[in-house]
Amino acid sequence: MEYIIIPIILLLILAIVGLMMRRKHTTIIAQLENEKLQIQNNPINEEISKVKSLNMNGETEEMFERWRNSWDEVIDVHMTKIDSLLFDAEDQINRLRFKKATLIEREIEDYIRKCEKDKDKILEELNELIGSEEKNRIEIEQLKEYYRSARKTLLAHQHSFGVALPALEQKLEVFVQKFEEFDVLTSEGNYLQAREIVISLNNESQQTFEYINDVPTILTELQVKLPGAIQELRNGQREMEEQSYYLHHLELTEALDKLEEEFASLKEELAELKLTSVKPRVAEINEEIDRFYDLLEKEVIAKNYVDQNCERLLGSITNVINSTRLVSDEATFVQQSYHLNEKDAEIPKAALKQLEALQRRYDLLAMRVSEEKSAYSSLQEELIEISEELERIHEEQGHLSNTMKKLRIDENKARTQVDNLKKTLQETDRLLNKANIPGIPEEMDARLDEAAEHIYVVMQSLQEVPLNMGTVHNNLNAATLCVEDVHAKAHELIENVMLIERIIQYGNRHRATNPKLNARLKEAEEAFHQFRYAKALEEAGTAVEEMEPGALKRIEAIVAEEAFTKS
Numbered sequence: 001m002e003y004i005i006i007p008i009i010l011l012l013i014l015a016i017v018g019l020m021m022r023r024k025h026t027t028i029i030a031q032l033e034n035e036k037l038q039i040q041n042n043p044i045n046e047e048i049s050k051v052k053s054l055n056m057n058g059e060t061e062e063m064f065e066r067w068r069n070s071w072d073e074v075i076d077v078h079m080t081k082i083d084s085l086l087f088d089a090e091d092q093i094n095r096l097r098f099k100k101a102t103l104i105e106r107e108i109e110d111y112i113r114k115c116e117k118d119k120d121k122i123l124e125e126l127n128e129l130i131g132s133e134e135k136n137r138i139e140i141e142q143l144k145e146y147y148r149s150a151r152k153t154l155l156a157h158q159h160s161f162g163v164a165l166p167a168l169e170q171k172l173e174v175f176v177q178k179f180e181e182f183d184v185l186t187s188e189g190n191y192l193q194a195r196e197i198v199i200s201l202n203n204e205s206q207q208t209f210e211y212i213n214d215v216p217t218i219l220t221e222l223q224v225k226l227p228g229a230i231q232e233l234r235n236g237q238r239e240m241e242e243q244s245y246y247l248h249h250l251e252l253t254e255a256l257d258k259l260e261e262e263f264a265s266l267k268e269e270l271a272e273l274k275l276t277s278v279k280p281r282v283a284e285i286n287e288e289i290d291r292f293y294d295l296l297e298k299e300v301i302a303k304n305y306v307d308q309n310c311e312r313l314l315g316s317i318t319n320v321i322n323s324t325r326l327v328s329d330e331a332t333f334v335q336q337s338y339h340l341n342e343k344d345a346e347i348p349k350a351a352l353k354q355l356e357a358l359q360r361r362y363d364l365l366a367m368r369v370s371e372e373k374s375a376y377s378s379l380q381e382e383l384i385e386i387s388e389e390l391e392r393i394h395e396e397q398g399h400l401s402n403t404m405k406k407l408r409i410d411e412n413k414a415r416t417q418v419d420n421l422k423k424t425l426q427e428t429d430r431l432l433n434k435a436n437i438p439g440i441p442e443e444m445d446a447r448l449d450e451a452a453e454h455i456y457v458v459m460q461s462l463q464e465v466p467l468n469m470g471t472v473h474n475n476l477n478a479a480t481l482c483v484e485d486v487h488a489k490a491h492e493l494i495e496n497v498m499l500i501e502r503i504i505q506y507g508n509r510h511r512a513t514n515p516k517l518n519a520r521l522k523e524a525e526e527a528f529h530q531f532r533y534a535k536a537l538e539e540a541g542t543a544v545e546e547m548e549p550g551a552l553k554r555i556e557a558i559v560a561e562e563a564f565t566k567s
Contacts, residue, residue, distance in 0.1 A: 144179065146209065147175045147176075147179075153212055154168060154169060154212070157216070160215075160216040160219065160220075161212075161215050161216060161219065162215075162219045162223070162267075162270075163219075163267055163268075163270060163271035164211070164215045164219065164270050164271055164273060166271070167271060167272060167273045168208070168211060168212065168215070168273070171204070171208050171211070171273075174204065175204070175208075178204075210275075211273055211275060214275055214279060215270065215273075215275075218270060218275070218278060218279060218282055219267075219270065221282050221286075222263050222266055222267055222270070222282065226259070226263065226282070226285060226286070226289065227260070227263070229289045230256050230259060230260060230289070233252065233256060233289065233292055233293070233296070234253075234256060236296055237252050237253070237296070240296065240299065240300070244372045245299055245303065245376065246372060246373055246374055246375050246376070247296075247299065247375070249375050249378075250292070250295055250296075250375075252292060252295075252296075255288070255292070256292075259285060259288070259289075262281075262285075266278050266281060266282070298377050299375065299376050299377055301380075302375075302376035302377040302379065302380035303376040305376075305380050305383070306369060306376055306379050306380055306383060309383055309387070310365070310366065310369055310383065313362060313383060313386060313387060313390070314362060314366070316387070316390055317355065317358060317359055317362055317386075317390060320355060320390055320393060320394045320397070321352070321355050321359075323394070323397060324348055324351045324352055324355060324393070324397050325348075325352070327347075327348050327351075327397045327400055327401050328348035328349065328352065330401065330404060331344075331345060331347075331348055331400070331404065334404045334407065335466060336465075336466065337465065337466055337467060338404075338407045338411075338466050338467045338468075338469065339466045339467060339468040339469070339470075340404075344400055344403060347396060347397070347400050348397070348400070351393050351396060351397060354389070354393055355390075355393060358386055358389060358390060358393075361382070361386055362386055365379065365382050365383065365386070407467075407469055410469050410472075410473070411462070411467060411469065411472070414458070414462060414469075414472050414473070414476055415462060417476055417480070418455060418458050418459060418462070418476070418479075421451075421455050421458075421479055421480060421483045422455060424483050424484075424487055425448070425451050425452060425455065425483055425486070425487075427487075428448070428483075428486060428487045428490045429448060431490055431491075431494070432444065432490050432493070432494070435494045435497070436497075437493075437494065437497045437533075438528065438529055438531060439531045440531070441493070441531045441532070441533065442531075444486075444489065444490065444493060447482075447485070447486040447489060448486055450482055450486075451479070451482045451483045451485075451486045454475070454478055454479035454482045454483070455479050455483070457475050457478075457479070458472065458475045458476050458479050461475050493533060496533050496534070496537050497533055499537060499541075499555065500524065500528055500533060500536050500537050500540055502555050503524075503537075503540040503541055503544050503555055504521055504524060504525065504528075504540055507521050507540065507543060507544050507547070508521075510547060514547060516543075520539055520540070520542065520543030521539075521540060521543055523539045524536045524537075524539035524540035524543070527539060
């Protein structure tokens with residue numbers, strides 16, 4: 001039975017595979033048949049017939065014949081070949097020769113792709129031709145209108161174009177020739193060639209109409225505005241020189257002469273319509289002229305500044321010299337009582353030398369002003385530099401003067417601070433002596449002595465002649481820290497004594513029933529009477545806390561509140 005069943009199963013599998021392959025290829029053939037019909041039914045002949053509305057001459061006629069022949073080849077040759085191949089493919093499928101069927105299907109696809117390509121090319125060229133005709137018709141009318149407008153402008157305003165008029169008229173003549181050439185090509189059916197002329201005319205018209213807009217403006221600049229501006233500059237230069245202005249450094253006459261010489265060459269370039277070079281150069285000349293105006297204005301402003309500030313500066317120099325001498329005398333006097341650092345002490349001497357140099361610079365400046373052979377702009381710069389240097393020296397002297405005045409103020413403040421430190425130390429000593437404590441620890445006595453020693457050092461430094469305030473401040477800072485520290489420690493000591501007493505009082509209630517607590521409190525009391533308050537606090541606090549956790553914090557809060565109330 002097994003030998004019979006296995007072959008049957010294999011036959012069934014082959015039959016199923018064959019049916020699936022046949023269905024697949026049948027679907028492909030149907031799709032290819034549909035694509036062929038789509039191409040075949042495309043109304044290409046009707047599209048090609050649209051060309052008959054144009055002039056059927058020249059390239060239009062040639063293209064029409066080429067498109068029709070190409071499409072006839074598609075229908076009569078390629079479609080017939082595709083039909084034959086489709087028949088062969090179906091025959092191979094029926095015979096279950098699927099590999100051969102696949103090769104035929106690929107050949108059919110190649111034919112269909114070629115037919116599609118031919119069809120798309122025909123339609124593309126057709127649309128280009130018809131579109132060119134329509135665009136040509138619209139754009140040529142616009143160009144003719146632009147031409148007529150340009151011609152009217154040239155005729156009505158010939159004087160505005162001056163030397164450039166012949167070149168512009170010549171450019172417009174080119175339009176007439178191109179229009180005639182366009183009409184001939186269109187009548188001969190050469191629409192694509194005519195399209196090239198339209199594109200060329202569009203570019204040419206844009207440039208020509210830019211010339212017509214720009215030439216009058218540039219010509220006005222070269223013939224009227226720029227020469228007028230140059231003449232104004234010359235007049236202004238002459239008037240300023242008559243008023244004692246020195247302007248040779250500007251080299252204005254030479255520059256204006258060169259510009260006037262350049263105008264002739266620019267007009268020649270304008271006559272040849274070389275606007276790409278003329279237009280930017282005219283703009284540059286305008287900028288140069290504006291710069292010359294600015295330079296002349298700068299000299300006027302500089303003269304006003306020099307006239308208003310030259311004599312005033314002399315008075316300022318005199319005042320600063322006098323004030324610097326006073327500061328120098330003050331420094332000499334102050335040095336008898338106070339120590340000045342070497343740098344500050346040398347400031348007045350160095351300033352007087354600098355002022356002598358400034359005085360010489362000013363004398364030279366005043367001589368240049370009187371000689372009227374220097375540009376006021378350079379005189380102004382020199383005047384400003386001298387003024388700024390004078391201001392710097394004056395500020396430096398003011399700073400030194402304030403420093404010296406501050407020495408006396410600092411000395412008084414230091415003496416007041418020493419008095420306050422003495423009072424604080426005395427208050428601390430009284431506080432300790434008046435407090436209800438068994439005695440003052442040696443450490444506290446040492447701190448009090450150290451604070452007193454620091455105050456003594458400050459007082460000694462205040463007796464030195466000359467007085468060095470830097471040393472005084474250093475000693476004073478050290479004394480202040482020491483006194484403040486001992487004052488705080490004294491308060492802390494007194495509070496600790498109060499805390500020890502309260503802790504022992506609290507523990508006394510339990511001593512009779514708690515031998516361990518009793519022993520610890522005895523050690524605390526012994527340390528307390530030996531003025532070892534830190535040891536006493538540690539012993540008493542630990543004993544109470546071990547007996548009743550949290551008790552120490554409550555006692556500390558009570559003592560802190562009492563201390564706050566007393567303060």
